[in-house]
Amino acid sequence: MELEWEGPVRQLDGEIANIRRVNPDDDRIKSLEEDREARLRDLYQELSPWQTVQVARHRDRPYLLDYIKWMFTDFVEVHGDRRFGDDRAILGGPALLDGTPLMVIGHQKGRDTASNLMHNFGMPNPEGYRKAIRLFRHAEKLGLPVLTLVDTPGANPSLPAEERGQAQAIAESIAVMLSLRVPTICVVTGEGGSGGALAIAVADRLAMLQYSILTVASPEAAASILWRDASQAPEAAAVMRITGPELVELGIVDSLIPEPPGGAHRDHAGAARLLREHVLAMLEELRGEDVEDLIRKRHDKYRNIGRP
Amino acid sequence: MGRKGLGWYHGESRAASAALSQKGVGRNMRDILRRSHREDERDAGAGGDLWVRCSKCKELLYRPEHEQNLWVCSKCKHHFRVAAPDRIHITADPGSFEERDADLPPMDPLHFRSGVRTYREKLEQSAAATGSPEAFLYGLARIDDSPCVLGVIEIEFIGGSMGAIVGEKVTRAIETSIATNLPLILFSSSGGARMQEGVVSLMQMAKTLARLDDLGAASVPFVSVMTDPCYGGVTASFAMLGDVNIGEPGAFIGFAGPRVIEQTTRERLPPGAAQSEFLLSHGMLDLVVPRPEMRTMLARLLRIYAARSTAAYGSGEAFLESRSAPPEKVAVGA
Numbered sequence: 001m002e003l004e005w006e007g008p009v010r011q012l013d014g015e016i017a018n019i020r021r022v023n024p025d026d027d028r029i030k031s032l033e034e035d036r037e038a039r040l041r042d043l044y045q046e047l048s049p050w051q052t053v054q055v056a057r058h059r060d061r062p063y064l065l066d067y068i069k070w071m072f073t074d075f076v077e078v079h080g081d082r083r084f085g086d087d088r089a090i091l092g093g094p095a096l097l098d099g100t101p102l103m104v105i106g107h108q109k110g111r112d113t114a115s116n117l118m119h120n121f122g123m124p125n126p127e128g129y130r131k132a133i134r135l136f137r138h139a140e141k142l143g144l145p146v147l148t149l150v151d152t153p154g155a156n157p158s159l160p161a162e163e164r165g166q167a168q169a170i171a172e173s174i175a176v177m178l179s180l181r182v183p184t185i186c187v188v189t190g191e192g193g194s195g196g197a198l199a200i201a202v203a204d205r206l207a208m209l210q211y212s213i214l215t216v217a218s219p220e221a222a223a224s225i226l227w228r229d230a231s232q233a234p235e236a237a238a239v240m241r242i243t244g245p246e247l248v249e250l251g252i253v254d255s256l257i258p259e260p261p262g263g264a265h266r267d268h269a270g271a272a273r274l275l276r277e278h279v280l281a282m283l284e285e286l287r288g289e290d291v292e293d294l295i296r297k298r299h300d301k302y303r304n305i306g307r308p
Numbered sequence: 309m310g311r312k313g314l315g316w317y318h319g320e321s322r323a324a325s326a327a328l329s330q331k332g333v334g335r336n337m338r339d340i341l342r343r344s345h346r347e348d349e350r351d352a353g354a355g356g357d358l359w360v361r362c363s364k365c366k367e368l369l370y371r372p373e374h375e376q377n378l379w380v381c382s383k384c385k386h387h388f389r390v391a392a393p394d395r396i397h398i399t400a401d402p403g404s405f406e407e408r409d410a411d412l413p414p415m416d417p418l419h420f421r422s423g424v425r426t427y428r429e430k431l432e433q434s435a436a437a438t439g440s441p442e443a444f445l446y447g448l449a450r451i452d453d454s455p456c457v458l459g460v461i462e463i464e465f466i467g468g469s470m471g472a473i474v475g476e477k478v479t480r481a482i483e484t485s486i487a488t489n490l491p492l493i494l495f496s497s498s499g500g501a502r503m504q505e506g507v508v509s510l511m512q513m514a515k516t517l518a519r520l521d522d523l524g525a526a527s528v529p530f531v532s533v534m535t536d537p538c539y540g541g542v543t544a545s546f547a548m549l550g551d552v553n554i555g556e557p558g559a560f561i562g563f564a565g566p567r568v569i570e571q572t573t574r575e576r577l578p579p580g581a582a583q584s585e586f587l588l589s590h591g592m593l594d595l596v597v598p599r600p601e602m603r604t605m606l607a608r609l610l611r612i613y614a615a616r617s618t619a620a621y622g623s624g625e626a627f628l629e630s631r632s633a634p635p636e637k638v639a640v641g642a
Binding site: 161163170172175194198199214217225242247250298302305307 | 413508569575591592
């Protein structure tokens with residue numbers, strides 16, 4: 001998947017590859033690589049909101065299972081909502097992070113047609129949210145902190161999803177998460193799309209990866225609602241304040257987690273290492289907090305968003 | 309155009325109905341009630357002021373009669389949309405509604421502008437068109453003499469979308485219920501989130517639910533009535549979590565609207581899908597109540613819940629106490 005505006009970097013990549021093919025020890029390679037790094041850094045220092053959307057949606061971006069692979073020493077995926085089925089767009093289970101047991105729950109997207117069909121492009125059905133609710137309860141019962149990783153275009157809009165109560169499932173998931181008697185941390189790792197993201201995102205700490213987005217509706221949907229023209233998505237992205245720095249400024253997101261140079265899609269292990277460090281730091285902050293205080297602060301935090 | 313014609317509906321005299329315009333009503337209720345019904349206006353082309361055409365069966369309806377029928381088509385029973393002040397008028401006992409936070413001004417958290425037009429201007433226009441400063445109004449009311457907190461979303465105000473102030477007022481309605489121990493009745497009709505407020509709008513789902521949880525802890529009943537259309541952030545937060553969920557007949561209710569579903573799945577929805585009766589049969593609603601019976605149904609629920617404070621059953625504390633003995637110590641592997 002090529003990002004159009006990465007053209008200059010790709011050109012250098014081509015040059016380096018050509019030289020290397022002739023002589024892998026050519027002196028020019030080092031300086032060209034330095035040049036490439038610098039350009040990449042410059043490009044990613046000033047991404048426009050629409051460019052950030054493209055990076056957040058990048059097919060090579062690490063997804064839940066990638067982070068799980070790189071971050072945890074142990075993980076057991078558990079399945080099913082005990083009511084209807086096992087959603088493959090929300091996965092989760094208990095895991096060990098640096099010796100600390102926690103419950104990890106998140107959206108999972110696919111990279112090719114087969115895996116996208118399996119994970120429904122990261123768009124959960126009600127069963128996904130009901131599985132999340134079950135895992136929240138599981139964590140609460142055992143006193144495990146909860147970590148959610150958010151990366152979804154939104155909840156699945158389909159008639160079967162409506163039949164099984166998509167709206168109710170999302171509402172209940174938010175409500176359960178708001179009053180969970182264990183510390184909760186949410187990190188938006190890619191696309192935080194609307195209610196389908198919020199359902200597992202109301203936490204004591206809400207963080208965003210540097211090039212992730214959090215939206216009330218996708219830029220395309222917002223543009224078609226606002227201007228009846230989905231092609232104005234870049235304009236919608238620009239005015240709706242969907243990037244991490246803008247949301248920190250608005251006081252909705254608590255912190256930003258840096259990504260490796262040129263974005264998480266270039267270095268899964270590096271992205272996971274940065275995420276792991278920040279999650280451990282947030283866990284440390286929340287350690288020993290009285291549970292009643294925790295819930296009160298969590299309620300107050302959301303009560304005060306958009307308070308005149 | 310007055311509202312005296314509805315006196316019969318409340319079983320009250322014309323005088324009592326007229327009292328609505330004199331006392332016990334918020335300042336802007338009086339102003340708002342002078343407005344004519346907007347959906348009527350839109351359809352008025354067919355026969356001037358006195359006639360309204362049903363958008364569903366195309367029947368011409370005589371306006372004064374249509375109003376007496378609570379904006380339900382006398383031929384096909386299609387439920388027209390109702391402006392929020394009219395909804396309060398046909399739901400609450402005459403003169404009983406005391407609006408709260410009527411003057412809460414709108415907010416523009418993103419300083420949003422689209423093209424040359426600012427969101428502020430859009431808010432002002434919507435306020436002028438609907439007579440309400442925002443898309444929600446609430447207050448204390450009585451329904452067949454039972455007191456409650458009553459709130460209504462104004463669908464004609466930017467599609468009844470939930471921005472910061474709608475979220476704030478819904479939250480305050482819940483807080484009023486907690487403070488007064490009075491049951492909460494909310495009529496919801498909404499396109500979903502308020503695009504112009506971005507993620508602040510999204511977070512209103514969490515804001516309202518944080519307080520709804522406290523309402524549960526305070527053991528105060530919540531009746532959620534959903535009317536056409538009701539989608540997105542409103543159904544995916546407080547509206548679907550009523551102790552009793554009620555829909556009006558034929559109302560489209562759901563997470564995603566039919567257009568979004570059809571665009572995404574590229575399939576036509578079967579008739580009736582995603583409407584109240586469909587939701588009832590799938591267990592998402594408790595009741596589908598025709599508009600002329602709504603007041604009676606709400607009054608009945610309120611009567612039942614009002615009796616609970618005098619009922620003889622406790623909170624189960626004794627039972628919990630009996631269970632809270634410290635766990636017995638056992639020696640493992642001894």
